[in-house]
Amino acid sequence: MQPILELDAVTKSFGGLRVTSGVSFSIEKGSISAIIGPNGAGKTTLFNQITGYLNPDHGRIVFEGEDITRLSTREIVARGMGRAFQVTSFFPEETVLDNIRVACLSRLNMTRKTMKSVSEFTDATDKAFSILESLGLDKQADRQAFELAHGDQKLLDIGIALGLEPKMLLLDEPTSGMSPEERLLTRNLIQKLWKEFNLTLLFIEHDMDTVFGIAQTVRVLQMGRLLAEGSPEEIRRNPEVITAYLGEEVL
Amino acid sequence: MDLSFFIMQFLSGLTMATLLFLVASGLTLIFGVGKVFNFAHGSFYMIGAYLAYQAVSVWHANFWISVLIAALGAGVFGMFAEATFLRRIYGRAEEGGFQILLTYSFILVIDDLVKLIWGTEYKSLPRPLGFGGAVNIGGLTIPAYNLAIIAIGLVIVILAWLILSRTRSGRVARAAALDREMLGSLGINVPLTMTLVFGIATAMGGFAGALAAPLRSVSPGAGIEVIIDSLIVVVIGGMGNFWGAWLGALILGEVNAFAVSTVPDWASLFNYLVMVLTLIFKPEGLFASREIRKV
Amino acid sequence: MKHRHRIKEVGFWALFFLVFGLIPVFAKSEYHLVLANHILIWGMFAMAFNMLFGVTGMLSFGQALYYGLGAYWVGLMVKTFGEAWFLPAIGFGVLSAVLLSMLIGLLVIRVSGVYFTVLTLAFGQLAWQITFKWYHFTGGDDGIQGIMAPGILGNHIVYYCFTLLLVAVSIWILRRLVNSPLGLTLRCIRQNPDRVRFLGRRVRRNQLRIYVISSSFAALAGGLMSGVNNSIHPDMFYWTTSGEVILMGVIGGIGQFFGPFIGAAVIIIIQDVVGARTEYWSLIIGLVMMTMVLLLPRGLVGEIQAFMARFKSGAGNRG
Incomplete structure (x- = not known):
């Protein structure tokens, strides 16, 4: 071991x-x-x-x-080391995509860049999209994070952690706070993410x-x-x- | 520097410290208990000074009664401001910033209201009857009124300590400093408590303003000078800490008194110097309890 | 979503150049030119301030410190060494603002929230006191008069175009900044600083960055302003100057990039119309501030946008 x-x-x-x-x-x-x-x-x-x-x-x-x-x-x-939180922790006024993109940018050490738009950082953007797809949140990429359902916010929290490639x-x-159906989905999703990442x-x-x-x-x-x-x-x-x-x- | 000069300056500093403490402890009380930062606290000091002037010079009231009128007036006005305006923004996102902006607007409005009512010229008050002269103690002549202020300050510190540590309201006040919600669940009327605390704090500001009126003349704009000095006091002592305010006021009052007597032109810069030194060596204030969390 | 941003952005720039480009042509008097110049410079100052408050959540009550610093560099250098030093002095002003804001920033950014506001205020007032009292160096309460820009810049229309250009470039830079990774990181810091730490980023370091950036634009605004009014005064350091720039932000809308610019225009026009007729100017701005905070916290631009969004979604539901 x-x-x-x-x-x-x-x-x-x-x-x-x-x-x-x-x-x-x-x-x-x-x-x-x-x-x-x-x-x-x-x-x-x-x-x-x-x-x-x-x-x-x-x-x-x-x-x-x-x-x-x-x-x-x-x-x-x-x-x-990555972490998702008991009390869901994300950036409510940013889009779902940017919530994860900021993590990807941080991972690439790019958060200091000032003169290029975030969308021009294609590596981070692609990575963020692939994480959104794995989480099944890609359809909601352009929504603001506070608009998401509770269960999706919990996934977003995990997604932010994944953006750092821990x-x-x-x-x-x-x-926590999920319906039994959501729990089952999340359980399977966690197992999937564990293998995939x-x-x-x-x-x-x-x-x-x-x-x-x-x-x-x-x-x-x-x-x-x-x-x-x-x-x-x-x-x-x-x-x-x-x-x-x-x-x-x-x- | 001979000893009698030193003692004179020390007492002068103590007088200033007492006044500063009265203002700053009000500021720190609202912040500690209500988590409200009252940027306009100095304006309530100014209201107190003007009310005292009104009572003494226009209504010809006894000085000490005028001081009580001033404290009461500032307190009532403070409760009105809290219940009518401030209450509306509790719990709003980014409440802290909006609190500052709202109380900032109080400063502007109160400044001009004072101008409207009392005009722009400086007002001053005679010292109260029986306190106009000086007392001779061991060869030193000390202004009687300064001694009176120091004595009042002592009484108030002792009273405040008794209230905070021995009474139910004191314990409630200290509990509120921990948690607004928890208080509500204990069956305490939180909105009423907040208004009362605000009233007490602004009354303390008004009280200090009235007491200071015979020593320094007042004019519109006094609010901002006073708030900056009290802010320096709470920065030194640690925000929301009663005893910190006391220590901060003492340090600032003494530094100021000795600076005034040695470098009169630049004395006010020493206030900032003390603040900067505190920030460099103990940014959370001398008395602040350390945050448990490591960030 | 992106499309709409694009339209808004193009719209702003088109309107900006249309209005401010045509002002020298149609202005009836030099006074109008000065007024337009004030809107440009305060607008840029307010937008730079909003990088701190609206974007990062840091309410500085001391940006007048850097504004005054920029102005006094120009004033003192022109007075001492002559007009030729006008432009270099603007540069020195910005440079010294960078250095000073770094120094002060290191002290005040260690504390957060209300403390930060209070300390920035205190440092601003300190600068005001020094300027006020150091009579034989700064001219004290008299300020400095007769500051002229050299050569053709001395012409009011040329100087106006010079300001227009610099302000446009500044706004463009700030715009890039807001959309950049740093801008995103700063917005995240406002919304959830703890989570930003869990992204492996230093919150305070980034706050210091934007404090320095914002302050250097404030110094630029001060330097430019000294050439518009041809005189400077210690009140440029005074806390009410910081308060005014905050009010501009709040009126326009701190959640909006272009909002503070609109807020600056509104305040300067009100000041022009009302300020001349009353001595109770601070009562008016106090009441305006109170109204904004209590009733329209999103600012004019933000509230109009929210209203339009509601209107649109209402229409959509019916259709």
Whole structure:
């Protein structure tokens, strides 16, 4: 196994409250895996630390063999870490195309260019269109992003991350707020993107069908600790996980 | 520099600091509690000064009653402005910018209204009865009125501290500083609270203006001078921080007093110098709590 | 969508050159020429300001600092070394605005939101105080009179054409900028700065870039203006000057590229018509500002456009 991301005893407190407590795991390159856990278990805080939005108090985060614990978001993103957000994050007044194009331009280090129109940057534009096609948003390319339906905005958020051509992508509740039909579509789409873009994918999710449907490995967080880690089958049978989180209905 | 000169300047600085603190703490109160930046706060100071002038010189009221009238008048006017205009833009996208623009328009309107009512010439007030002279303490002659201002300032700081830490309204005010929505869910009437806080803050501005009137003459346009000084105070102290405003006012008042006595022509530049130094070494202000988030 | 932008753009330029090109021909007096010149220069100043506020979301209340700086370079150099230094002084003004805005920008961009506004205001007022008090260098409250451009530029019509050309080029450059990747990045910063960090971009660095760019155009406006009025005054640094340029932006519409230019024209014409008849000018602009913020936040151009869009979609629904 070749790890792309390794967490070693990552710990973070907010004023006495431990939100992440000695979390260690490592993620295999090219894998797709999930983090589950009750609300307030510290899942998003963990993502914030991996992406440099927060600094851990203790512990180490290693990405592709390099210690990124103290690096800034910008530096971590530049090394190939992408992220989509729980509260959908995009640029509401720009067109759908420009939302992704700005990411592609950033990837090409072109955002400083001042005298050429964005549409003249054909590499970025083509790349943005191909991402829109993969997401099924190409028909809405010229609409302003705030006009999109909620589900499409979630996809757009992922699309912005893909525009940066990340090696690893973190998705924070990609199916939240979706109808069951949309969830199924999104689940299949995530699996498709994972293969198409050669990603290592790590996602936080509450929808168990999605989790057990596509994750190769599932990790359970509870009160900031890693409670369990294993294949979907192992997690389903783990008595600790059942009492702590899954309850009866999943079985 | 001999000691008595030093003490005199120090007290003069303390007087100025007290007035600055009264204005700046109002500014910081609205910002801290209501997340509203009142660019026109200095204009309420000016309204206070003019109302005091009106009460003393035209209505021949007692000075201290005039000061209360001025504070009350500025407060009522402030509540009117909040309830009629400012309230309409809460929650709008890019609220911060529009707040500044709207309160900027208050400055312009109030400036000209003052001109319309009181004319453009400078107005000044005599010191109140019994405070016209000086007090002799250990060989130093200190203007009695300055001592009165310092004493009033002390009383207000102590009162404010008691209110903020010991009463329910104080706790509400501090909670509001955390979250407008949360307050609503606690069953507190948020719009009313906002209006009241605005009223208290502008009344403090008016109060300071009235107290300052016997020391500095007022004219239209005083609003912008005062707001810039109070802004420097909150920049030094950290925006939205009550004790920061106190420390900022103290620093600025003292720096100013000593600058006036040594380089009178360029004294006002020292205010900016303090601000620039703060910005270079502690841009979030001396008292600001550090943001938890790393950006 | 793109098509409509194209029409709007071509329309603006056609109208721009038609109106401002014909003014020297039809202007009844030199006064009208001066008025048109003011609209051009303030229009460009307002558009440059809007790069900060409308595009990037940075409300600077201190752009008068660079406007005054540009003007005083020209005034002082012409006064000290003679007319020949008029054009180089404009260049020095822009250059020094670049340097100074970089320095001040490094300080004020570390804080955001209201703080930024307040600090830009404070630095502007600082510059005003220095100019005001440094009497034997700047002429203090008297300002500097009799600033003449050299040679044929001294002719009012020639100077007007010179301004027209420079303003047109400036607006064209700003237009390119808005449509460029940097322009897109700046708009994104206004809408969602955190997400821009997750694009691997430095928000503050880009804010500094546009602050410097916008300020250098402000200095150009100041330099040009000194040749129109032939005199300069410390009030060019005063906070009301910054306030006026903000008002122009808000009236025209900060979400619109050409809006601030229209706003400048509206304010200057109102000032010409009303300002001459009343001493309560600031009451009027205060009330205008209040009306815009409360009732027409998108500005004249923005509101008209929104109205047309509603009208069109209404007609479409019926048909």
